[in-house]
Amino acid sequence: MPPQPDKGKTTATASSSSSTPAPHNPIAKVIWDGSIPIQFTWDQAEAAAVGSNAVESFFYEAPRCSYFSLLTSHVRKHFVDMALHFIGDDAEVWYDYEGTPLKWHYPIGLLYDIHGLQASAGRGANGSLLPWKITVHFQNYPADKLIKSQAIDSCQDYFMSMIKEADYLRNGSTKKVMNMSKSDQTQLWDGLSSNNYDRFWGMNHKLMLNDGVMARNLPIRIYLPETCPVIQEPVSPVDENSQPKTLRQILHQSLPDLFPLVETGLPVAAAMIHGITPNLDTSAIWASQNMSYPDNFLHFVIIIK
Amino acid sequence: MSNSGTPSSETPPATDSAQEAFGSTSTTPAPAPAEPSGPPASPTTVIANHKKKDTSKVRFQAIGNAPILKQKVYTITASNKFLAVIQFLRKQLDYKHSDPLFLYVNSAFSPAPDEIVHNLFKCFNTDGKLIVNYCTSPAWG
Numbered sequence: 001m002p003p004q005p006d007k008g009k010t011t012a013t014a015s016s017s018s019s020t021p022a023p024h025n026p027i028a029k030v031i032w033d034g035s036i037p038i039q040f041t042w043d044q045a046e047a048a049a050v051g052s053n054a055v056e057s058f059f060y061e062a063p064r065c066s067y068f069s070l071l072t073s074h075v076r077k078h079f080v081d082m083a084l085h086f087i088g089d090d091a092e093v094w095y096d097y098e099g100t101p102l103k104w105h106y107p108i109g110l111l112y113d114i115h116g117l118q119a120s121a122g123r124g125a126n127g128s129l130l131p132w133k134i135t136v137h138f139q140n141y142p143a144d145k146l147i148k149s150q151a152i153d154s155c156q157d158y159f160m161s162m163i164k165e166a167d168y169l170r171n172g173s174t175k176k177v178m179n180m181s182k183s184d185q186t187q188l189w190d191g192l193s194s195n196n197y198d199r200f201w202g203m204n205h206k207l208m209l210n211d212g213v214m215a216r217n218l219p220i221r222i223y224l225p226e227t228c229p230v231i232q233e234p235v236s237p238v239d240e241n242s243q244p245k246t247l248r249q250i251l252h253q254s255l256p257d258l259f260p261l262v263e264t265g266l267p268v269a270a271a272m273i274h275g276i277t278p279n280l281d282t283s284a285i286w287a288s289q290n291m292s293y294p295d296n297f298l299h300f301v302i303i304i305k
Numbered sequence: 306m307s308n309s310g311t312p313s314s315e316t317p318p319a320t321d322s323a324q325e326a327f328g329s330t331s332t333t334p335a336p337a338p339a340e341p342s343g344p345p346a347s348p349t350t351v352i353a354n355h356k357k358k359d360t361s362k363v364r365f366q367a368i369g370n371a372p373i374l375k376q377k378v379y380t381i382t383a384s385n386k387f388l389a390v391i392q393f394l395r396k397q398l399d400y401k402h403s404d405p406l407f408l409y410v411n412s413a414f415s416p417a418p419d420e421i422v423h424n425l426f427k428c429f430n431t432d433g434k435l436i437v438n439y440c441t442s443p444a445w446g
Contacts, residue, residue: 105417147418157415164414164445169428174413178445217428228352229384232424257345268348304348 022201034064052083064109069155166219166296237285248280359383361426368440383423
């Protein structure tokens with residue numbers, strides 16, 4: 001009898017050709033699993049205009065890493081089932097929180113940290129904001145305040161652009177992304193939009209580990225309160241002695257007055273990501289590789305104390 | 306947020322003022338954080354300083370069949386959003402809203418219209434200019 005083929009080997013070869021499994025990373029996994037309970041309420045004026053004053057809200061536990069565009073089909077279906085007569089395109093649907101239109105191309109968790117947590121800290125308010133109360137609009141798209149997309153799947157294009165921008169910051173080109181096959185690129189978005197951690201991270205870890213090459217710059221954006229323009233600048237992950245920088249050093253570079261290298265009194269500001277304030281002694285490259293949003297950026301929301 | 310994104314705030318040629326505003330940017334793209342002298346600024350001051358205006362030079366490069374501009378380098382208010390660059394280029398090309406036009410930075414990626422020109426300049430400028438490629442059909446996905 002001929003020897004049996006080595007079963008272990010066969011399956012290993014077969015699976016590596018299709019997709020690599022996500023490496024074990026408990027930090028990336030808990031960040032991926034982070035979620036926000038949201039209460040979607042139909043805009044009162046719109047509902048009243050069609051004589052539907054008592055339409056039930058729609059409750060949804062949204063992944064922090066997801067996008068409102070990805071929830072629109074569920075939200076629309078709920079209100080259509082209730083009373084809404086909607087024949088428009090899903091790209092017409094928009095959301096606001098306390099009157100501020102929410103950007104559909106920002107991750108939901110980032111929007112919550114900016115418009116929920118940062119804003120309430122600015123008012124000195126405490127107490128739970130959950131469920132997060134969002135108003136849904138099916139009309140009167142505020143094209144002066146929000147980007148008007150041609151179609152609901154524009155979100156995928158914007159997401160891939162961010163991935164490329166991040167790749168450019170790390171490597172000075174987008175070769176790493178462009179050298180991926182079309183299906184490997186699509187796997188990133190498919191994994192995100194189907195909330196499939198293994199599918200997303202199975203591909204994303206290649207970008208994050210960068211073939212072991214130290215990134216030139218880290219993809220980081222910093223959000224100050226009061227609709228201050230977003231801060232993004234070249235941030236090297238290492239200091240002049242090639243030692244990894246800490247998050248404090250990184251934040252100090254952009255905001256030296258708010259993040260002194262040595263804290264002499266009570267801190268005046270905190271940097272929040274995914275709703276938590278990480279220890280500022282954390283290595284910045286580690287944070288970038290493990291705590292970035294799926295768009296490959298570290299989005300730090302600054303809380304003024 | 307008041308006037309950012311409005312095409313009217315661009316100052317087309319004005320090469321001299323750009324020199325002033327941007328002195329040494331070609332050699333040092335990232336401004337080194339100044340040694341703090343005296344007490345640190347308050348959060349209110351920090352936020353106000355980040356809303357200040359500056360200018361960035363943008364170089365437009367046509368790809369494929371896209372029409373070429375006679376003047377290629379413009380100075381644009383740095384606090385503007387990338388949307389202002391898109392609208393400005395459309396005006397220069399006399400393109401209608403429905404005419405397809407795709408913009409890229411460094412032939413690599415397409416910034417969102419709400420990205421800040423100053424940020425793109427700081428991160429991606431080449432020899433003191435932000436290179437913006439444009440074409441009439443999608444080029445780099």
